[in-house]
Amino acid sequence: MQPDDITALFDRQAAYYDTYWTKTAAIRDALNLLTSALLxxxxxxxxxxxxxxxxxxxxxxxxxxxxxWRFTAVEPSGAMLAVCRDKAEQAGVTSRCEFYQSYLNEQPSIPQHDAATCFLVSQFILEGAERVQxxxxxxxxxxxxxxLVSADLSAQVTSPEFEVLLRSWMVMTSGETTKEGLARMRSTYTNDVGVLPPNEVSALIRAGGFDSPIPFFQAGLIHGWLASRVSAQ
Ligand SMILES: C[S@@+](CC[C@H](N)C(=O)[O-])C[C@H]1O[C@@H](n2cnc3c(N)ncnc32)[C@H](O)[C@@H]1O
Structure with a gap:
């Protein structure tokens, strides 16, 4: 997807994003639980x-x-970031956060962070070299x-296993079970989102300057990897 399309998409989704994903809260809880332990x-x-x-x-x-802990929050969608800010305010953690409404590459590259999270983001970059960058x-x-704790939708989309995972994913996320709905989701994940096999995502992370990523998580189509930055950049 092009950057402007991503921002527009998430600006539209921001108001109902959290409500939509409450159906898969158990998956998110497990991802958070493991992330805490890894960090x-x-x-x-x-x-x-x-x-x-x-x-x-x-x-x-x-x-x-x-x-x-202090946090640098980077997010190009103003509407998504506004929800994040409100929730940080309610949780009383705003003073420990810096918020940047931008893409990551627009922010100065100061290597000050001990760790990064990147959940369900790199999958929107379809071109391999751009995803490595x-x-x-x-x-x-x-x-x-x-x-780096990274999670993305990942699967071999041409495999029979993908059909099984996709159907269960659709039931979980939208409750829809029609053939048309399934075809729509398959088309989105095949054409508009970079859903790649786990070994390919792992190779992209590695090519981006990390050691061999450890696959620590799979729930449905979501996979998670832990990697550490190689010393020389
Ligand atoms: C599916 S949402 C995931 C949000 C959150 N990480 C979560 O797991 O609930 C993907 C988010 O990544 C943002 N995004 C997409 N490309 C980005 C980039 N290159 N740099 C920073 N954020 C990006 C989108 O605007 C969107 O809010």
């Missing part, structure tokens, strides 16, 4: 970069658990050995 060795004053923070779920989860942009904003 447990970070210092009490860690800086976390939340790329494509959307309405802020991952940021708020970590901010509530770690009173000393996106991961490079994250690496450039991390300290050497800084950690």
């Amino acid at each position: 447990m060795s970070l210092p009490n004053d860690a800086h976390i970069l939340c790329v494509g923070v959307g309405t802020g779920d991952e940021l708020l989860h970590l901010a509530r658990q770690h009173a000393g 996106f991961f490079r942009d994250i690496a450039a904003r991390l300290k050497p050995k800084g950690l």
Whole structure:
């Protein structure tokens, strides 16, 4: 998808994004639980970069658990970021957050962060070299050995397994079970979203300046990887 299309899409979705995804809250809870455990060795004053923070779920989860952690929230959709800000305000964590309404590559690459989260973002970059550059942009904003927790929709879309996962995904997310609905979702995930097999996503992360990503999570179509920035960039 083109940057303007992404921003427009999420500006439209912002008002109902959280409500829509409550149906899959158990998956998100599991992803958050594992993320917390994976980041447990970070210092009490860690800086976390939340790329494509959307309405802020991952940021708020970590901010509530770690009173000393500070957050950089980067999000191009003004409407999504406004929801995130409101929720941060309600949670009393705004003073520990910096909010940037922009794409990641528009922000200065100061390697000050101990870790980054990037949930369901890189999948919107369809071109391989651009997706690698996106991961490079994250690496450039991390300290050497800084950690990346990344999650994306991932599958071999030409496989019979994908049909099974797609159907269950559609039931979970939209409750719809019609042939037309399934065809629509298949077309979106095949043409408009970069749903790639797990080994290919892993290779993109690695090419972006990280060591071998550890696949730590799968629930339906969502996969998660932990990687650390290689020292030399
Ligand atoms: C599916 S939402 C996920 C939001 C949140 N991370 C979550 O898991 O709920 C994807 C978000 O990534 C943002 N996004 C897309 N491309 C981006 C980029 N290159 N840099 C930063 N954010 C981006 C979109 O605007 C959108 O809010």
